[in-house]
Structure formats: C-alpha cells, structure tokens
Amino acid sequence: MKILYFAWLRQKTGIDSENVVVPEDVSDVASLIEWLKERNEKFADALSDFGSLRVAVNQEFAELNAPVGQGDEVAIFPPMTGG
Amino acid sequence: MVVKVQAEDFDVGEELAALTEGNWAIGGMTSFVGLVRDLGGADALKAMTLEHYPGMTEKMLRAIEAEANERWPLEASLIVHRYGRLEPGDRIVLVATASAHRQAAFDSCAFLIDWLKTKAPFWKLEETDNLGEHWVEAKQSDDQAADRWKWHDREAAE
Numbered sequence: 111m112k113i114l115y116f117a118w119l120r121q122k123t124g125i126d127s128e129n130v131v132v133p134e135d136v137s138d139v140a141s142l143i144e145w146l147k148e149r150n151e152k153f154a155d156a157l158s159d160f161g162s163l164r165v166a167v168n169q170e171f172a173e174l175n176a177p178v179g180q181g182d183e184v185a186i187f188p189p190m191t192g193g
Numbered sequence: 194m195v196v197k198v199q200a201e202d203f204d205v206g207e208e209l210a211a212l213t214e215g216n217w218a219i220g221g222m223t224s225f226v227g228l229v230r231d232l233g234g235a236d237a238l239k240a241m242t243l244e245h246y247p248g249m250t251e252k253m254l255r256a257i258e259a260e261a262n263e264r265w266p267l268e269a270s271l272i273v274h275r276y277g278r279l280e281p282g283d284r285i286v287l288v289a290t291a292s293a294h295r296q297a298a299f300d301s302c303a304f305l306i307d308w309l310k311t312k313a314p315f316w317k318l319e320e321t322d323n324l325g326e327h328w329v330e331a332k333q334s335d336d337q338a339a340d341r342w343k344w345h346d347r348e349a350a351e
Contacts, residue, residue, distance in 0.1 A: 190316065193306055193309050
C-alpha cells in the first residue's frame with residue numbers, strides 16, 4: 111500500500127510518501143489510521159484527532175469505514191485550503 | 194473544459210482570449226482571479242506556499258468543472274491553479290466560464306471557486322515575520338459558501 115501525507119501531516123510524520131505492507135486486520139481507513147498511530151509518537155501525535163483529518167483512497171475522498179487493501183493509494187491530509 | 198495546474202504565473206488576458214476565441218455562441222464570460230493577500234498590520238505576510246496532491250488535484254478540478262458544465266449551459270470553462278511559493282499580490286487561481294447568457298456565466302463561476310476551495314487538494318503554508326511558518330486553517334465560511342450550491346442536488350433529485 112502506498113501512503114501519502116500532505117501539509118502538516120507530512121511535517122509531523124516527517125514522511126511525504128511510503129510503501130507499507132499492512133497487517134490483515136487493517137481493512138478500512140479507520141483501522142489503517144489506528145495501526146499507523148501505533149508506530150511511534152510522531153504518528154500518534156499527527157493522527158490523534160480524526161476530526162482534523164481527511165482521507166482519499168485511490169484519489170477519491172473516503173470516509174473512515176471505506177475499505178482499503180494492499181494495492182491501494184491512500185492519502186491523509188488536513189482540510190483543504192486552496193483557491 | 195480546460196484545467197491547468199502549474200507553478201508558473203499566467204496571463205489573464207491571454208487565457209481569457211484563448212477561452213472564447215472562435216466560439217460565437219458565447220454571449221458572456223465571467224472570470225475570478227484569486228490573489229495572495231496581505232492585510233498588513235503587525236504580522237505581515239512574506240510568502241505563501243501552496244502544496245497539492247499531483248494527480249488527485251487534476252482529477253478533482255476536472256470533476257468540479259464537469260459538474261459546472263452539467264448544471265449550466267456553458268460554452269467554455271477554465272481553471273488555472275498555481276502551486277509553489279507565491280508572494281503578496283501574486284495570482285493564485287483563475288476561474289472562467291462562458292455561456293450564451295450572463296447569468297449562467299456568473300453563477301457557474303461562483304460555483305467553481307466555491308467548490309474548488311473545499312474539494313481540490315491544495316494546502317496553504319503562510320510565512321509571516323512574527324509567527325514564522327504556519328498552515329492556513331480551513332474556514333467554516335468556505336464550507337458554507339460551497340454548501341449553498343447543494344440545493345441544485347436536491348432539485349435534480351426531485
């Protein structure tokens with residue numbers, strides 16, 4: 111699975127993009143975020159507030175219960191501020 | 194329908210002229226240009242850096258533009274959005290829509306910029322003298338501006 115981080119999530123995690131092999135019990139966006147939070151303090155801090163996160167799966171906005179799998183591209187970012 | 198995501202500046206006159214060239218069905222065009230703002234005061238803005246999600250940005254902008262073309266009878270539409278480091282006064286975004294009649298052009302242009310703000314994956318990092326670097330927070334007023342276009346969905350569903 112490819113995971114991308116943008117804006118302050120990129121800064122807080124120190125990573126812009128990575129390829130990971132997720133355990134089998136990671137089946138949706140919520141469980142992926144829980145798994146990432148357990149990695150280290152940086153991730154736990156960056157991902158601590160669900161409400162401040164937006165997620166896209168394969169470049170489409172996704173809710174917490176959206177399914178994710180090994181071949182997916184998942185992006186985690188704060189609410190957008192373009193325009 | 195044209196979408197451009199680029200680091201370089203754009204020439205508003207050239208872009209608008211190109212958009213309507215050769216199409217005599219167009220009776221009016223509306224454009225919106227977003228600029229890097231500095232309200233001055235104690236915490237003057239030095240620069241603003243726009244980060245985006247290459248791939249998804251283009252995809253979302255095309256989807257938003259397609260939505261506008263579905264809702265209004267447009268003859269032409271354009272979104273140009275820059276990324277990278279910009280300074281006060283620099284152009285950030287250009288949105289333009291053209292139609293046979295002005296109302297469709299006005300409304301669809303407002304729709305495009307409202308939707309773009311809440312649906313296109315861009316993030317602004319501000320650099321100021323006092324606070325240093327900080328990420329701009331999404332505004333509730335932007336969500337409300339985007340929400341006012343939702344009545345079209347309900348109407349379409351009826």
